Amino acid sequence: MTEALDLLAIGAHPDDAEMTSGGWICLAGQQGYRTGVLHLTKGEMGTHGTSEERVAEATEAARIMGCSVIEFAGMLDGRVSDDFDSVALVVNLLRKLKPKVVLAPNERCHHPDHESAARLVRKAVHFASLNGYESDLSAHRVQRLVTSRYSQHFEPSFYVDVSSVIEQKKQAILAYKSQFQTVMVEDGKPLTRMSKDGFIDQFLSITGMFGLKCGCRHAEAYRVESAPLLLDPIKTLSEGPAQHLIR
Numbered sequence: 191m192t193e194a195l196d197l198l199a200i201g202a203h204p205d206d207a208e209m210t211s212g213g214w215i216c217l218a219g220q221q222g223y224r225t226g227v228l229h230l231t232k233g234e235m236g237t238h239g240t241s242e243e244r245v246a247e248a249t250e251a252a253r254i255m256g257c258s259v260i261e262f263a264g265m266l267d268g269r270v271s272d273d274f275d276s277v278a279l280v281v282n283l284l285r286k287l288k289p290k291v292v293l294a295p296n297e298r299c300h301h302p303d304h305e306s307a308a309r310l311v312r313k314a315v316h317f318a319s320l321n322g323y324e325s326d327l328s329a330h331r332v333q334r335l336v337t338s339r340y341s342q343h344f345e346p347s348f349y350v351d352v353s354s355v356i357e358q359k360k361q362a363i364l365a366y367k368s369q370f371q372t373v374m375v376e377d378g379k380p381l382t383r384m385s386k387d388g389f390i391d392q393f394l395s396i397t398g399m400f401g402l403k404c405g406c407r408h409a410e411a412y413r414v415e416s417a418p419l420l421l422d423p424i425k426t427l428s429e430g431p432a433q434h435l436i437r
């Protein structure tokens with residue numbers, strides 16, 4: 191029987207989870223939690239890299255982040271859907287992996303697959319908890335569904351300080367070597383956003399901006415639908431920098 195996960199990050203394409211939530215995944219691993227990544231597709235429609243390369247790169251990225259589990263749902267890039275069969279597939283994976291916390295994409299994003307994945311994960315988390323939802327595996331209740339920040343801004347519910355693991359996150363993203371190749375001259379394909387010189391540092395400046403907002407060097411922003419219950423509010427609210435240092 192699979193040992194339960196503490197944190198499961200779900201992304202539509204290999205590299206989505208690393209780019210949006212890689213810091214928290216690395217941090218959770220360092221804190222002794224069991225973490226995993228579920229890639230819904232293998233990124234078959236990507237400008238660069240074959241699906242075999244993306245799988246190998248995702249496996250290396252998961253190793254760098256210290257994940258115990260990496261799964262591929264076998265959906266097709268560009269066809270991520272929240273239809274019945276897709277929900278049933280993710281319900282089964284949630285019931286198998288038993289995550290306490292699930293990280294999902296933001297429902298508003300430039301990429302239709304990301305938006306579909308967000309709806310799909312929301313439905314699957316709901317139905318995975320219902321005894322009446324038929325499956326070979328018993329019901330599993332996810333404690334908290336958390337939305338990661340994608341390309342569209344949202345008002346975060348909380349930040350996670352990822353300063354201590356920012357280099358680890360960077361290495362996990364760079365594991366996707368095929369996405370960083372500048373092959374425009376060799377094969378005539380256009381440069382993608384990721385293959386432009388200096389992309390990774392520009393991209394990580396987002397965590398620097400969030401760090402500025404919450405008073406640390408690098409942070410990732412997350413959103414939850416309902417306010418979390420604090421068991422020790424004094425401890426939680428007095429951790430980290432004082433409010434007057436936050437911009």
Ligand SMILES: [Zn+2]
Pocket residue numbers: 202203206301304
């Ligand atoms: Zn993506």
